[in-house]
Amino acid sequence: MVTDLSKTDSVVNEFVAELRDASVQQDPLRFRFNLQRLGSAMAIEVSKSMRYAASAVHTPLGNAPVNRLAEQPVLATILRAGLPMHQGVAEVFDRAEQA
DSSP states (O other): OOOOGGGSOSTHHHHHHHHHOHHHHTOHHHHHHHHHHHHHHHHHHHHTTSOEEEEEEEETTEEEEEEEESSOOEEOOOSGGGHHHHHHHHHHSTTOEEO
16 A cells, blocks of 8 residues: 555645755755654554554543554664664654564
8 A cells, every 4th residue: 555645735745845955955964854754754654554452541530442553563774864764663663673
């Protein structure tokens, strides 16, 4: 399944616009930060197609039902340029194994 994030208006458009902007490309810190934010946004989209299992969490007001990931993903990056994006994905899937 392919999800084109540019088909719907969201803050992702801002991240992509800055990644493409020649002046932002001259600022390595800002460029990496936008890759990281894009990775987080992509991870949230991916999470929508993952399997979830019913669970309950104990709150001060009693138990509350919640759907949680049935399995944690394993995250890996291959190219060094993908490290900032990997960090953004890891922030969303903070309990994932990392290879």
